[in-house]
Amino acid sequence: MNKNYFCVIMAGGVGARFWPMSRTSQPKQFIDILGTGESLLQRTFQRFLKVCPPENIFIATNSIYRNLVKQQLPGIAESQILCEPSRRNTAPCIVYANYKIHQINPNATIVVAPSDHVITKEDEFTNVILSAMDAATHNNWLITLGIQPSNPNTGYGYIQFDENEIYAKDNRLKKVKTFTEKPELEMAKQFLQSGDFLWNAGIFIWKLENSMKAFKQYLPEIDELFEPGSSYYNTPEERDFIEKTYPMCKNISIDYGVMEKAENVYVLSSEFGWSDLGTWGSLYDHLPKDANRNAVVGKNVMLYHTENCVINMPKDKLAVIQGLDNFIVAEDSGILLICRKEDEQHIRQFVTDVSIEKGEKYV
């Protein structure tokens, strides 16, 4: 295991789309949403144990989830949890992690990854990450993972690569031409046809010094906030410093703030059964189905004349469901949701309504 390899898992999100399972008090990354016995965060952590030593894995999360992370990953040290006192998107969180890791090992090569994605081909994932880590160690590139698109999905960002600039040691690694935000359907179809567009998976690999250089160049106003803390990182003073500094950062994503502007960006075209589990529909795609195409999580669910549903019940809950076609039925913490799968985009509105009518404790 390469001692210079580090990992930053981003676990600060507050997803409402999987409500009522995902809640402010327990967002998606902390949930066993696939019914496997492990939360998405726990599975993500397990995956990176094949990439770097456990003490080199850092979890960046919101301060309110500090204890949740400790509970779910009891083996890690307090100092491996980076707590964000306010939500500022991905860029500030990565700068913070960079400075903290720099204090430990300035020669680090780092993979930064979300905590709430699903990856079904784990061996292929390890292979891809290790190849990217190696390439990042020996080149001054900022590498991002691109997913071979299977359909013109309008829920993802796209990355266009340059067929003429391919890494000799791994021909899956190509120079990036452009980043594109979530496209309209027609454009997504053209992307797919052209053959040189990939889905943006939001997973980044780089040598620490190259990452720090890029932030200094493209987001100096954020870098300047974290640099004065150099003597505090990994000391008892770190928390105080971050609590003062973090809220002053602007809210900006790494994609928008750095990747879309930098010149030396490469994408590794990969295929490891990836989904960002952004919607119930994408969760449905990744769950095993019964003969009537129902995806069921829960040990005591009895179905009659029910088809194409995604059902997520607490382990001990007995549910008898008859006559539903193409529905989401989900329960968590005493909250029940029944919703047509095709109307899942309304769930955000339901959560807002619940918050207004019943109070914050339900969201």
Next chain:
Amino acid sequence: MNKNYFCVIMAGGVGARFWPMSRTSQPKQFIDILGTGESLLQRTFQRFLKVCPPENIFIATNSIYRNLVKQQLPGIAESQILCEPSRRNTAPCIVYANYKIHQINPNATIVVAPSDHVITKEDEFTNVILSAMDAATHNNWLITLGIQPSNPNTGYGYIQFDENEIYAKDNRLKKVKTFTEKPELEMAKQFLQSGDFLWNAGIFIWKLENSMKAFKQYLPEIDELFEPGSSYYNTPEERDFIEKTYPMCKNISIDYGVMEKAENVYVLSSEFGWSDLGTWGSLYDHLPKDANRNAVVGKNVMLYHTENCVINMPKDKLAVIQGLDNFIVAEDSGILLICRKEDEQHIRQFVTDVSIEKGEKYV
């Protein structure tokens, strides 16, 4: 209040149709199924407080529900609860009650009524019962209540009356010609057209001595079992005697065993917003509806694009329901049921399946 007036409320049933709210451990009569804050038994008891003194109201129930009755009717004495050690239908329970009341007041006039019906016009109900009690006191009739039918319901028994034998003091009271079990639809339609058929509400009114005489004549084998206990009723020995005697009775209903055979049977044609709440459909009819014809019990139910549903949630449960039309959604004690209203007859089968697959504790 007439001290000779007595009431026997039959509360021994174990209904499965309202599962999961009605369960062996808490059948329909003990549930606040209308969401009013009172169980059907409590409402029934309240109704009869307008007919006779509280100490003259007896509750016949299964032994396993003794404590449930005490909890729900804390004002009544232990000796007012008649516990059936085994299920033997209505006839044995009424003979038992007759002997017990005879020991207290041989001049009693008694109304016998189920505990799990709904009655919306309570004043009219009191009026009808008092008129029937008065008629029964002054005539040797066995009186039953008939409900003016509003549709050719095949779920009820029917009573045909004789237009030519009408009680002078109350022209709603007429001699019975025939009792008919639940008919086929075509026959039910003919009954309705003929104008001389009423629904059988299973509510009986008679003078104690006439009731005892009828049982001696038509069900002597049951009467003979209870008569030897005359010195035990309302003493500490009663319970032992009943526990030995009751299981020896044959299982037979008062309708089949006595009413269909006796000559002196009268029916009082009434209309007091009655339903036996035998199905979710009949419950739905008796609940208030919202603008989309949903009948909702539960304070935290939020509906979107949902119509014609009957929804029964625990008070504190938050449920967000979208896209359902004509469904039952019910939850109790951690069990959820979702079922098309038109398929409610399958609920008995679900309960059987649950009992086999998940165990008796769920039914």
